[in-house]
Amino acid sequence: MVTRKKFDYEINHLKKDIGEMAEAVSETVHTMEALIKHPDVVQSKELVEHDKYINELQKNIETRCLSLLLKQQPVARDLRLVSTGLKVVTDLERIGDQCADIAEITILTKMDDLYTKLPHIASMLDHIVEMMEQLTLAVKNEDVELAKETRQKDQKINILFDKCKKDVVMLIKEDEGNIDYYLDFLMISKYLEKIGDHIKNVCEWIEFNETGMIDNFKLV
Template sequence: MMRTLFDAELNKLNVDLTKMGHLVEVSIENMIDAFKHQDKTLAKEIMDNDRLINDMERAIESRSFNLILRQQPIASDLRNVTSALKIVTDLERIGDQAADIAEIILNFEGEHAYRTVEHIPTMAKKAKMMVHEAIDAFIKKDLSTAQMVIKMDDEIDSLFQEVKQEVTEILKENSERIDYCIDFLMIAKYLERVGDHAVNICEWLEFNQTGTMNDHRLI
């Protein structure tokens, strides 16, 4: 009976994780649209949505701790709950990055910023793909997709270097645009962090399934 209750609670935990992952994906998609169209109304919605993501993180953390305290989980159960706790932290931070970019979008005036730095749109699309695939891999327990996402992180890092070079060239042409360029660098840095958190989700999936992370056995 206790095992049945535990399994039911664990299933609810996974359902909540899936819902939170969906909210985060929506935030990333909306962030790209808001940036592309300089849609300040949508940017504000992203910032409001971030509060819902934060609330879900706290609810999942509470459910996870209750599972550990009320039961005596075996190793595989402990891996499930521990990885859930870690993944919700990364999901929450991805939501934060989307909200941070939305806040920058609210400050853009006049120029169409989306195409000013060529590699930022590419970074945004790559980050969106990484988040989607990482969440999908976790839901399906798909280690091969997780490995693919981890390898994609090098592409995001390379694009960040390209953005820095582009911003340097803009400043060479007009040093008075320093504030504008700082905004672009911040957006690129946030996108790079989104990629890092997607990688973390995949690494916690590896731990969930194998008890190892980065070739080190944890449980």
């Protein structure tokens, strides 16, 4: 009984840590959005530093998960939760990395023309921020239905990214002297698209934690 109580204590801490990491990443996404709209060198550097904090959260959670696997050897639902934790923090960490990459671009590249040259960027940002907010709630509340709803929105991000790619091709054809400038815009849209993918991945792992199913296959 004592062993089970200790295990439950560790599991509850694991859930709490993952929720805190999701909140930290959501904060980063909001900051990234602000930097695209209003570039600021100081704030960009702060975001990069904040990403190091997210990396530390990932390492701590991974350590907790591995400790649970080795010492407690969980099975069934408990094993799913620990496995989900390992996968979720990887995707959350990648979202933080991509926000930091975007922040660095805003330092080096003028953002004045971004919204006029790539009008679909604004919609991509709106969807990403909304998805990240919903994801954070889904993680903290273990809300499978919200995770499913959020996952579906990644298709909108993919469609908008395709439109951005086409816009960049046209811009380069019309203004070959500024290829690097437009490629930076393309990279921003690509990072946003990848953030959408990682949010979708986390949503799928939330579903897996509840059902044991992923991609219509029963795993655990």
